[in-house]
Amino acid sequence: MKKNYIIVLILLLFTGTIEAQKDKIKEAEKEMSSGNLQGAITILKSIEYQIYNSNNEERAQYYFIKGNALLGLADKKIGEGENLVLAVRSYKETIKIESESGKRRYSGQIQSSYKSIKERLEKIADNDSKEKKFIDSANERYEAYLLDQKDTINLYNAASAFVNGKDFTTALKHYETLKAINYSGIGTNYFAINRTTKTENNFATNYDRELSIQAGTHEKPRTEKRQSKRGEIYKNMALLYAQNGDREKAKKVISDARIKNPEDISLVLTEADLFLESKDYESYKKTIAPILKTNPNDVNVIYNLGVLSAKAKNITEAENFYLKAVTIDPKYINAYINLSVLKLEEVATINEDMDKLGTSPVEMKKYDILKVKRDDMYKSTIPYLQKANEMNPQDEEISKSLLSVYNALEMTAEYKELKAKSY
Structure with missing residues (x-):
């Protein structure tokens, strides 16, 4: 009871x-x-x-x-x-x-x-x-x-943002999801301006955009092709695995991806980059050899090989790739910019050596030799910066770099002329 x-x-x-x-x-x-x-x-x-x-x-x-x-x-x-x-x-x-x-x-x-x-x-x-x-x-x-979840670009952007925010665990989880669904990023962006917010929205499909335009909520449609993101995704996954000490898993990610996507050049470049990161230069050369054979005049491939070589501090090889890129496409502005960066980085090294010298007669003589070498390096940079500035005069960074070179070489007339155009 x-x-x-x-x-x-x-x-x-x-x-x-x-x-x-x-x-x-x-x-x-x-x-x-x-x-x-x-x-x-x-x-x-x-x-x-x-x-x-x-x-x-x-x-x-x-x-x-x-x-x-x-x-x-x-x-x-x-x-x-x-x-x-x-x-x-x-x-x-x-x-x-x-x-x-x-x-x-x-x-x-x-x-x-x-x-x-x-x-x-x-x-x-x-x-x-x-x-x-x-x-x-x-x-x-x-x-x-x-x-x-049809609009998978938001998942890709989320993963990238987590990398930038240094939350590598969550980033890796999202990259693994992207890999599992075989996301490439290749496709089309369907943009239109929101009439109320005046901002540009990206629609998952052209049909969705057309519905919004017909409803009167959006206007000024714009379409943009997207390039493959697989190389970046698998590279970031590999780097995160490597960061966790699992280099074999990093290599397997790229290897598996290449089997599934044999035509994706970005994956080949990513694998080559991994070999460079681990200083496995023989494997790097074996990896890029077929790319150069099958894509001898693909300017993007040649340029990216230049970027990889520069990262590996192989300056001569990087310069040769960049020069080949501008030979194939004389309007390839990024190659001109990177050629100038190679030279200016060498200038920075020379300046450091000059700063270490004292005022003894022997050291002053070394200083004069280094100064001539530095000035020659500055002069070799001018054609590349001038070409880049000619193609994009609105780019402030290019203008500033060229102005600094003119100033260092005391090219007063050229400095004043560019300064007047830039500001």
């Missing part, structure tokens, strides 16, 4: 707790309706660990109200990115609960808002990336991807 009494008492207490939860949810909804969004969230947080004992209908209502309150804060530009991410997570929990229970009260309303939320997340992610808030940008990109 006493035992039955205790059970009844427990049930009464449990029923009272459930009723209290219902009252709290209603109170939060009332606060939200009156505009007190933060108050609504505070109330909901107070029953966060009790809500799991509620029935599906109340749990769905809890997460729906929470999502609305968080979205309302984001609308008011209060922690916009963070609150949008949290709102999406609450909404997804609502949909999950309703899907499992078979009772859909809020799901349709939530899903109809996903498109605009996704666009907002992408815009905020872009801004956060520019402000070097890489982890925030990564989380926003990833939530945008979860809202539309």
Whole structure:
């Protein structure tokens, strides 16, 4: 008898707790309706660990109200990115609960808002990336991807942002997902300007963009072809594995990728880069030999081999590749820029040697020899910088480099003429 009494008492207490939860949810909804969004969230947080004992209908209502309150804060530009991410997570929990229970009260309303939320997340992610808030940008990109998993470029951008934010564990997890779905990045970007925000949105398909244009929400469509990202993805995976001390796994990633994608030159270049990183020059030469044979006039391949050689401090080979690139394509501006960088890096080394010298007659003689060598190096840089400046006179970095060379060589007339054009 006493035992039955205790059970009844427990049930009464449990029923009272459930009723209290219902009252709290209603109170939060009332606060939200009156505009007190933060108050609504505070109330909901107070029953966060009790809500799991509620029935599906109340749990769905809890997460729906929470999502609305968080979205309302984001609308008011209060922690916009963070609150949008949290709102999406609450909404997804609502949909999950309703899907499992078979009772859909809020799901349709939530899903109809996903498109605009996704666009907002992408815009905020872009801004956060520019402000070097890489982890925030990564989380926003990833939530945008979860809202539309056909738009895999958001997953790629999330992984890249996690690398920039030095969260290598999460970055590697996303890269592994990209590898598993054989993401290449090759495709087409379908851009259009949002009439309200005046920002450019990227659509997953041309059909999606056309719907928005026809609806009058977007205008000024622009299409852009995307190049393969596989090389970068597998290279980053390999580097992260290598960083964790698993060099064999790093090599296997590239090897497996090449088997699956034999025509992807970027993967061959990535494997060559790995050999350079490990100072395995024989394997590097064996890897690039077939590329040079089958693509002797592919300017991008030749240029990238120059970049790899420069990274390996093989200056002569890098210079030869860059020179071959501009022979194939005289307007290949990056090759001219990198040729000048090679020379200016050597100038920096000479300057360091000059700074170490004293004022004794012997050392002053060495100084004069080094100065002639340095000035010759500066002079050899001029044609490359002039060519790059001619092709892109708006590039401030090119102009500054050329001005510094003119200044070092006391080429006053040339300096003044370029200065007048640049500023």
